[in-house]
Amino acid sequence: MIEDIKILEAVERYISGQMTPDERVYFEGLRKSNPEIDQMVVEHTFFLQQMNRFDEVRKIKSTLNETHIHLAEKGLIKSPRLRGKAKVVYLYNRYKRVASIAATIAGITALTISILVSSITPARQKTEIDYLRGEIKTIKKQNIDIKNETSRQAMEINNVKKDIYSDEKSRPVITYKTGGTGFLVDVKGYIVTNAHVVENAKNIAVQKSGEEDLSAAIVYKDIQRDIAILKITDKAYKTPASIPYAIKRSGGDIAEPIYTLGYPRTDIVYGEGYLSASTGFNGDTLSCQITVPANRGNSGSPILNRNGEIIGILNAKQNTAEGAVFAIHSKYIIDALAELHRDTTYRNLKTPTSSTLKGTDRMQQVKKISNYVYMVKVD
Amino acid sequence: MVLNKGFLKTENNESLLLQGLARNDKRAIETIYKDNYNIVQALVINNNGTAEDAKDIFQETMIVLYEKVQSGTFELNCQIKTFVYSVSRRLWLKRLMLQNRFNLSDGHEEMVSVDDEVEEHERRNSEFSMMEKAMSGLGEPCKSLLEAFYLQKRSMQEIAVGFGYTNAENAKNQKYKCLMRLKKLFFSQYKNESP
Numbered sequence: 001m002i003e004d005i006k007i008l009e010a011v012e013r014y015i016s017g018q019m020t021p022d023e024r025v026y027f028e029g030l031r032k033s034n035p036e037i038d039q040m041v042v043e044h045t046f047f048l049q050q051m052n053r054f055d056e057v058r059k060i061k062s063t064l065n066e067t068h069i070h071l072a073e074k075g076l077i078k079s080p081r082l083r084g085k086a087k088v089v090y091l092y093n094r095y096k097r098v099a100s101i102a103a104t105i106a107g108i109t110a111l112t113i114s115i116l117v118s119s120i121t122p123a124r125q126k127t128e129i130d131y132l133r134g135e136i137k138t139i140k141k142q143n144i145d146i147k148n149e150t151s152r153q154a155m156e157i158n159n160v161k162k163d164i165y166s167d168e169k170s171r172p173v174i175t176y177k178t179g180g181t182g183f184l185v186d187v188k189g190y191i192v193t194n195a196h197v198v199e200n201a202k203n204i205a206v207q208k209s210g211e212e213d214l215s216a217a218i219v220y221k222d223i224q225r226d227i228a229i230l231k232i233t234d235k236a237y238k239t240p241a242s243i244p245y246a247i248k249r250s251g252g253d254i255a256e257p258i259y260t261l262g263y264p265r266t267d268i269v270y271g272e273g274y275l276s277a278s279t280g281f282n283g284d285t286l287s288c289q290i291t292v293p294a295n296r297g298n299s300g301s302p303i304l305n306r307n308g309e310i311i312g313i314l315n316a317k318q319n320t321a322e323g324a325v326f327a328i329h330s331k332y333i334i335d336a337l338a339e340l341h342r343d344t345t346y347r348n349l350k351t352p353t354s355s356t357l358k359g360t361d362r363m364q365q366v367k368k369i370s371n372y373v374y375m376v377k378v379d
Numbered sequence: 380m381v382l383n384k385g386f387l388k389t390e391n392n393e394s395l396l397l398q399g400l401a402r403n404d405k406r407a408i409e410t411i412y413k414d415n416y417n418i419v420q421a422l423v424i425n426n427n428g429t430a431e432d433a434k435d436i437f438q439e440t441m442i443v444l445y446e447k448v449q450s451g452t453f454e455l456n457c458q459i460k461t462f463v464y465s466v467s468r469r470l471w472l473k474r475l476m477l478q479n480r481f482n483l484s485d486g487h488e489e490m491v492s493v494d495d496e497v498e499e500h501e502r503r504n505s506e507f508s509m510m511e512k513a514m515s516g517l518g519e520p521c522k523s524l525l526e527a528f529y530l531q532k533r534s535m536q537e538i539a540v541g542f543g544y545t546n547a548e549n550a551k552n553q554k555y556k557c558l559m560r561l562k563k564l565f566f567s568q569y570k571n572e573s574p
Contacts, residue, residue: 005555047562048529053503054510055530059403060445064438067405067412077416080430 176377189232193300262301308357
């Protein structure tokens with residue numbers, strides 16, 4: 001430690017030019033032969049520059065404020081003098097401080113509790129990353145079957161189009177074992193989900209809360225980026241007029257509030273949180289870290305920002321850390337769609353680029369979007 | 380500073396003002412402020428802003444100008460007025476875009492392209508807030524100790540007396556610990572920001 005202090009002192013004297021010529025020559029030799037010292041000089045120079053700039057800008061800011069008040073009082077600029085509003089601002093600032101202290105305390109408490117909890121929880125084994133593909137329980141499946149059965153009968157009674165019915169009938173009864181979430185990216189029935197959700201799939205079906213299963217097929221799969229695109233092949237699929245959300249190429253910023261819609265259970269579930277880091281597990285640049293409640297079945301859920309723009313796809317959760325959930329950057333959805341578009345079969349594929357949800361409140365957004373989010377079931 | 384020969388007359392005066400701004404000279408700042416504030420305020424108020432917004436935008440613009448004259452490579456190829464108006468307009472448009480309003484109605488002011496300046500300013504601005512955050516996360520007496528040494532350039536002896544350390548060595552020790560903490564706070568944000 002005393003060594004370190006001495007080295008830092010030498011670095012500072014070197015940077016500020018306080019060294020004697022002899023010392024300087026000696027130190028420069030040291031810099032050349034010792035890359036660590038060289039790095040220290042570079043880093044410290046940068047840091048001191050940052051500190052100085054900070055100080056200068058802070059000083060300019062205070063001069064500007066004084067000047068503003070001075071000129072406004074003399075009537076040399078047209079700015080209204082601060083009266084009642086200043087007090088409100090003052091109070092607001094005061095409360096902001098109190099609120100931040102309260103938040104800090106709450107944060108510390110939460111942290112302590114989570115440390116306590118994790119210290120008493122038995123250590124789990126190695127798989128650090130958990131893909132959130134859900135297991136669909138047989139009981140639930142039976143429920144669905146019963147539901148399907150009754151609705152099928154209802155259809156029969158209502159004498160719905162014959163072709164749908166015959167199609168349904170000819171289809172073998174499939175037991176879906178695992179599943180995730182997916183969302184429409186093109187009204188023609190293209191759905192984006194995670195590649196791991198449809199891994200080893202024999203049959204795939206998609207379903208919205210309380211609606212019929214629709215069969216779907218994989219048209220694109222990129223295992224490395226964990227993105228798959230499905231197309232609904234079922235004749236019963238009704239094409240919606242348009243897709244309300246856009247896919248944002250530039251992704252999101254740290255601390256940006258986000259929300260998600262997915263199927264950890266057979267009903268759609270809403271969750272909200274924030275973007276916590278721009279990279280994913282172990283610095284993975286394909287994904288980012290978010291803080292949002294996520295469970296099995298959430299894989300493939302869209303991550304949306306406050307404008308209703310998709311900034312990522314939820315794909316995994318870290319077992320060894322509390323609340324670390326990862327999402328694939330939205331630009332890879334756009335890349336995947338572009339790649340698929342190059343194939344002549346999918347020429348008519350369109351990427352949604354404008355959101356009609358900007359400015360509407362969260363409840364309306366969710367109501368709209370949930371019509372475009374599907375449960376993906378895999379056999 | 381490289382001057383464009385086009386308009387030498389006002390130019391001399393203006394370059395003096397800018398040199399003053401670079402030195403944080405009160406009178407120069409007051410002159411620039413007085414001559415340009417009203418136009419910017421009109422722009423902001425005519426486009427859904429308040430007087431408070433106008434003050435923010437104008438002062439941010441002044442910092443952009445300050446950063447530019449500080450950098451030493453500043454080429455003044457338009458009047459201060461044109462530059463200030465262009466930057467303010469850009470900054471206000473950006474803020475409106477964040478609130479999802481796009482249209483901006485102008486008066487008949489002259490304009491120049493300032494995209495690079497605004498971008499550079501945003502980078503510096505984020506560095507500024509990182510340092511601000513790091514400093515405020517540091518707490519006392521570390522903050523004052525480092526400011527006294529690095530910013531007010533006071534000697535370790537003076538600092539030791541001022542802060543009540545028994546000798547300069549102890550103060551130096553403490554300064555080292557504080558600096559390491561500040562650096563850690565700063566660089567952890569820095570690495571997060573620039574992937």
